[in-house]
Amino acid sequence: MKIKCLVLINLCICLLNVNGQNAIQITTDNVGLFYRVGDNGRLYQTYVGKKLEHSQDFVHLPNLGEAYIANGMEDFFESAIRVLHGDGNPSLLLKYVSHETKQLQQDVAETVILLRDDKYPVDVKLHFTAYSKEDIIKTHSEITHREKKPITLYNYASSMLHLNAGNYYLTEFSGDWAHEANMSESPLTFGKKVLDTKLGSRANLYCSPFFILSLNESARENSGDVLFGTIGWTGNFRFTFEVDPENKLRIVSGINPFASEYTLQPGETFRTPEFIFTYSSEGKGKASRNFHKWARKFQLKDGEKTRLTLLNNWEATYFNFNEEKLITIMDEAVKLGVDMFLLDDGWFANKYPRGNDRQGLGDWEETKEKLPLGIGKLVEEATKKGIKFGIWIEPEMVNPKSELYEKHKDWVIHLPNRDEYYFRNQLVLDLSNPAVQNFVFGVVDNLMTKYPGIAYFKWDCNSPITNIYSPYLKDKQSHLYIEYVRGLYKVLERIKQKYPDLPMMLCSGGGGRTDYEALKYFTEFWPSDNTNAVERIFIQWGYSYFFPSKSMAAHVTSSGWQSMKFRTDVAMMCKLGFDIRTNNLKPEEQQFCREAVGNFKRLESTLLDGDMYRLASPCESDHAAVMYVEESGKTSVLFTFDIHPRHAERNQPLRLAGLNPKKEYELKEINMMPGARSRLSCNNKKYSGEYLMTVGIPVFSSNHTVSHLIEITEM
Numbered sequence: 001m002k003i004k005c006l007v008l009i010n011l012c013i014c015l016l017n018v019n020g021q022n023a024i025q026i027t028t029d030n031v032g033l034f035y036r037v038g039d040n041g042r043l044y045q046t047y048v049g050k051k052l053e054h055s056q057d058f059v060h061l062p063n064l065g066e067a068y069i070a071n072g073m074e075d076f077f078e079s080a081i082r083v084l085h086g087d088g089n090p091s092l093l094l095k096y097v098s099h100e101t102k103q104l105q106q107d108v109a110e111t112v113i114l115l116r117d118d119k120y121p122v123d124v125k126l127h128f129t130a131y132s133k134e135d136i137i138k139t140h141s142e143i144t145h146r147e148k149k150p151i152t153l154y155n156y157a158s159s160m161l162h163l164n165a166g167n168y169y170l171t172e173f174s175g176d177w178a179h180e181a182n183m184s185e186s187p188l189t190f191g192k193k194v195l196d197t198k199l200g201s202r203a204n205l206y207c208s209p210f211f212i213l214s215l216n217e218s219a220r221e222n223s224g225d226v227l228f229g230t231i232g233w234t235g236n237f238r239f240t241f242e243v244d245p246e247n248k249l250r251i252v253s254g255i256n257p258f259a260s261e262y263t264l265q266p267g268e269t270f271r272t273p274e275f276i277f278t279y280s281s282e283g284k285g286k287a288s289r290n291f292h293k294w295a296r297k298f299q300l301k302d303g304e305k306t307r308l309t310l311l312n313n314w315e316a317t318y319f320n321f322n323e324e325k326l327i328t329i330m331d332e333a334v335k336l337g338v339d340m341f342l343l344d345d346g347w348f349a350n351k352y353p354r355g356n357d358r359q360g361l362g363d364w365e366e367t368k369e370k371l372p373l374g375i376g377k378l379v380e381e382a383t384k385k386g387i388k389f390g391i392w393i394e395p396e397m398v399n400p401k402s403e404l405y406e407k408h409k410d411w412v413i414h415l416p417n418r419d420e421y422y423f424r425n426q427l428v429l430d431l432s433n434p435a436v437q438n439f440v441f442g443v444v445d446n447l448m449t450k451y452p453g454i455a456y457f458k459w460d461c462n463s464p465i466t467n468i469y470s471p472y473l474k475d476k477q478s479h480l481y482i483e484y485v486r487g488l489y490k491v492l493e494r495i496k497q498k499y500p501d502l503p504m505m506l507c508s509g510g511g512g513r514t515d516y517e518a519l520k521y522f523t524e525f526w527p528s529d530n531t532n533a534v535e536r537i538f539i540q541w542g543y544s545y546f547f548p549s550k551s552m553a554a555h556v557t558s559s560g561w562q563s564m565k566f567r568t569d570v571a572m573m574c575k576l577g578f579d580i581r582t583n584n585l586k587p588e589e590q591q592f593c594r595e596a597v598g599n600f601k602r603l604e605s606t607l608l609d610g611d612m613y614r615l616a617s618p619c620e621s622d623h624a625a626v627m628y629v630e631e632s633g634k635t636s637v638l639f640t641f642d643i644h645p646r647h648a649e650r651n652q653p654l655r656l657a658g659l660n661p662k663k664e665y666e667l668k669e670i671n672m673m674p675g676a677r678s679r680l681s682c683n684n685k686k687y688s689g690e691y692l693m694t695v696g697i698p699v700f701s702s703n704h705t706v707s708h709l710i711e712i713t714e715m
C-alpha cells in the first residue's frame with residue numbers, strides 16, 4: 001500500500017516536472033540529470049551535475065545533445081547505438097514515446113524512458129535508477145524490435161552522457177599483473193579517448209572499468225566538480241570520451257562492441273549492463289564515499305554484514321603441502337585468532353596432480369597423495385578447532401594437461417584449426433554452453449553437497465580468453481564475448497540462489513575482475529597478487545576511489561622488507577587476512593599479530609563500514625594517511641605511513657577530516673609491538689575536532705616505512 005502511494009506521488013511529481021518543457025528529471029539529494037523532449041519529438045539531455053533547486057530556470061537549459069544518439073542520421077560523432085535492419089537499412093531515429101517513474105523502495109526511484117524509431121518497429125528503453133541518499137545514478141538500456149527478420153546491433157551503449165565545460169581532465173586506472181590500479185590524469189581535448197578491454201574473462205588485467213572525470217580544473221580531494229563512472233560488466237567494456245569542435249564532451253559507456261556484432265531476433269530484448277555514476281561538487285572524497293555507501297547498502301554481496309578474517313596458505317606454502325602441514329597451519333590460524341583457514345590452489349587432480357600450475361586444472365577431486373582423507377578431513381579438523389574452512393577454485397578454466405580436457409575438448413574455447421596459445425598454461429571453458437555452465441555450477445555445488453561445512457570460496461580466474469572460438473556457438477561467434485559473461489552470471493546466480501549465505505572472494509590473479517555486477521555475487525575481491533605492503537598502499541589507494549574497504553581483501557605476507565607492524569597496518573586498511581607461516585615469526589611478532597586481529601575485530605564497524613577520508617596521498621608525497629569515521633562519529637581510526645621520505649624532510653601537521661568541530665576527542669596509538677612506546681606527541685591527548693581538522697597533528701617522520709594506527713574516541 002505504502003509503495004503504491006509512493007508510485008502515485010512520484011508519477012504526479014513527474015508530471016508536474018514536465019513544467020511546460022517536456023522535462024524529465026532524474027534526481028538524487030545532490031545530483032540532477034535532466035532531459036527534454038524537443039519539438040521534433042526527439043529526446044535531449046539538458047543537464048548533468050549538481051542538483052538545481054529552482055525549477056523556473058530549467059527552461060533556460062540548452063540542449064546538450066541527443067540522449068541516445070543513433071547512427072546513420074545527421075550526427076557525425078560517436079553514437080550510442082548502431083543498427084542494421086533486416087532490409088539492409090543502416091539508420092535509426094529514435095523519438096520519445098513515454099516515460100514513467102516508480103519508487104522502488106524508500107529513496108530509490110526508477111525512471112524508464114521509452115524511445116521508438118518512427119519508421120521501423122525498434123524500441124529503446126532508457127532505465128535510470130536514482131539512489132537519493134547516496135547520490136548514485138545507475139543506467140542501462142534495453143533494445144528490442146518487432147521486425148520480421150533479425151536485426152544486427154553493431155554498438156549498444158549502456159549510457160550516453162553529454163557535458164559542456166571549459167576543460168576536462170580524465171583519470172584512468174591502468175596497470176598489469178601485480179601493478180594494478182595506477183592512476184593517471186590527462187586533459188581531454190578535441191577528438192577521442194577510449195578506455196577499453198578485449199580480454200574477455202580476466203577482463204580488467206590492464207584497465208579497470210572505472211574513471212574519474214574532472215570538470216574545468218583538475219579536481220582535488222575536497223573540492224572541484226567530478227563525475228565518477230563505472231560499468232557493471234565482467235567482460236569487455238568500453239568508455240569513449242569524445243570532445244567535439246564546440247568543446248562539448250560525450251561519454252559513451254557500455255560493452256565493448258569489438259568483435260561483438262549481435263544478431264537480435266524479433267521479440268528478443270538486448271539488455272545492456274549498468275553504467276553507474278555519481279557527481280560531486282565537493283571533490284573526489286565525497287564521490288568515493290557516495291560509491292562506498294551505495295555499494296555496501298545496495299550492491300556488494302552481504303554489503304552490510306561482517307567479514308571473516310582468515311589465514312590463507314597460498315604464499316605460505318604455494319603448491320607444496322599435505323594434510324599434516326595444513327592442519328598445522330590451522331593451528332596457527334587458531335593461535336592468531338582469525339575466523340577461518342583458507343585452502344588455496346593445489347589440492348586437486350589425480351591423473352595429473354596439481355603440483356604446479358601446468359596441470360590438473362579442471363579435475364576437481366582431491367589429490368589422494370596430498371589429502372588421503374579428502375577435504376572432509378580438513379573441514380572436520382577446522383571445525384574441531386573452532387574455525388571455519390574456505391577453499392580455492394578456478395572453475396572456468398582448464399589445463400590442457402587434465403582429464404577434463406581429454407574428455408571434453410568440446411567445452412574449451414579454442415580454434416579448431418590452429419595451435420593453442422596458453423596464458424598461465426591454461427584455457428578458458430566455454431561458458432556460452434549450458435553444459436559448461438552446469439559443470440561450473442557443479443564445482444561449487446558438488447563440494448558443498450559433499451562437504452556442507454565449507455564456509456567460503458575463493459573464485460579465481462587467471463586467464464583472459466585466448467584462441468577465441470566457441471565450439472558451441474558455431475556460426476554465432478561474434479556473440480561469444482557477451483554469452484560468456486551471461487553464462488558466468490547464470491552460474492553465479494544459481495550459486496547465490498542455492499547458497500545465499502556463502503561468502504566468496506572474487507579473485508582474478510589480482511585485479512583482473514573488479515566490477516560492480518560481479519560484486520553482487522562476491523563479498524570481496526582480491527586487488528592484487530602483489531602483497532608487498534608499500535605496493536599495496538598504492539594499489540589499495542587506487543581502488544579506494546570506487547570500492548569500500550570492506551570489499552577489498554588484504555593479506556599480511558612475508559613479501560617485502562617492511563616490519564610486521566607496517567605490513568599488518570597496511571592490510572588493516574581493508575578486509576584483513578594473513579598468508580604467512582606465523583609459527584616462523586618471532587614470539588613478539590606473533591603476539592603483535594594476535595593483538596592486531598583483536599583490534600581489527602573490535603574496530604570492524606569503523607574500518608569496514610565507516611566513512612573513509614583520504615588525507616595524504618602516496619602519489620603526491622612520501623607519506624600516506626587515511627582515516628575511517630564510524631557512522632555515529634564516536635570512533636575513528638587514523639592510519640599514517642612514512643614511505644620513503646627524504647632526510648630531514650619538513651613535515652607539516654596532518655589535518656584530519658570527518659569529525660565534529662565542536663566535540664572533543666581522545667587520541668590513542670594502537671597496534672604497537674609488545675613493549676614499544678608511542679613516539680607520537682598526540683598520543684593519549686585530547687583535542688577538539690576543530691583543532692584536529694584545522695591545525696592538525698604531527699604524525700609523519702623522515703624514517704622509512706614507519707606506520708601508526710591512532711584510535712580517536714569522541715569524549
Ligand code: DGJ
Nearest residue numbers: 314344345508509510529
Ligand atoms: C592467483 C591468485 O591471485 C593467488 O592469490 C592464488 O590463489 C593463485 N592464483 C593460485 O594459483
